[in-house]
Amino acid sequence: MIRKRWRTPTAKAGEIKIVWGRVDRHNRPDLCVAWGDGTDMRCTGSLMMHALTEKRLRSKFPGPGYEYEPSLIDELEDRGFDITTLRFTIEKKVASE
Secondary structure (H helix, E strand, O other): OOOOOOOOOOOOOOEEEEEEEOOOOOOOOEEEEEEOOOOOHHHHHHHHHHHHHOOEEEEOOOOOOEEEEOOHHHHHHHOOOOHHHOEEEEEOOOOOO
16 A cells, blocks of 8 residues: 655645645645745635634523534534545735836
């Protein structure tokens, strides 16, 4: 059986990339975000990871209290998707003159 070699994701300037990878050789593979040079890229990468991976708190109905809804990643896994194949890339708009 051939083992997959997970790499550390890299992004070009003005690009944010979310892929399954490894931060360094000592970590286990997981969903990673990489951002290139540019204004506010780190914050935007964090926003995108939050949208994909965080569970959402909502009110129970009927009755009092709260419960957590699964994250988008959990929901996709429950529907039978392979998260290790997830690739999301977005680039900043080029300023028009």
